[in-house]
Amino acid sequence: MIHALPTLTMLEKLAVAGGRVVECGAGSGLWLYIMREFGIDAIGFDPEPSGPLVKEGSHLDLGDYSDRLLLIVWPPDGTDIQEWINIHGGRWFAFCGSSTRVLNFPAFKKGAVYYEDIARGVGRPNYFCMGEVG
DSSP states (O other), rough: OOOOOOOOOHHHHHHHGGEEEESSOTTTOOOHHHHHHHEEEEEEEEEOSSTTTTTEGGGGHHHHTTSEEEESSSOOOOHHHHHHHHHHHHHHEEEEEEEHHTTSSSHHHHHHHEEOOOHHHHHSEEEEEEEOOO
């Protein structure tokens, strides 16, 4: 299910890490496709990939991509986002999802540089935020 699509501003912000992004939980690869069309060097993986751009893999593979910004878009309930950030070990991360999940992990509290409500008028919380891991 698609909860959100990246805005132009979000795409511009994602280019902060030299235009290199790794998306964990990439699903069908829709965000990957959009990022690539925007000129971002994006790769993604998912335990059950459902699109041609998505490699099979999980959050346990994130350490191999610490030179890229980590992008997490609407992860499944129960996902330990802080664990993903720790395994990744990189400098930048971005998250798209519910504000209650966004504000409850320490890395975001330390390093938020951008925050956008991307569901204006939609009737449910849907936020994008990005930060530098402190």
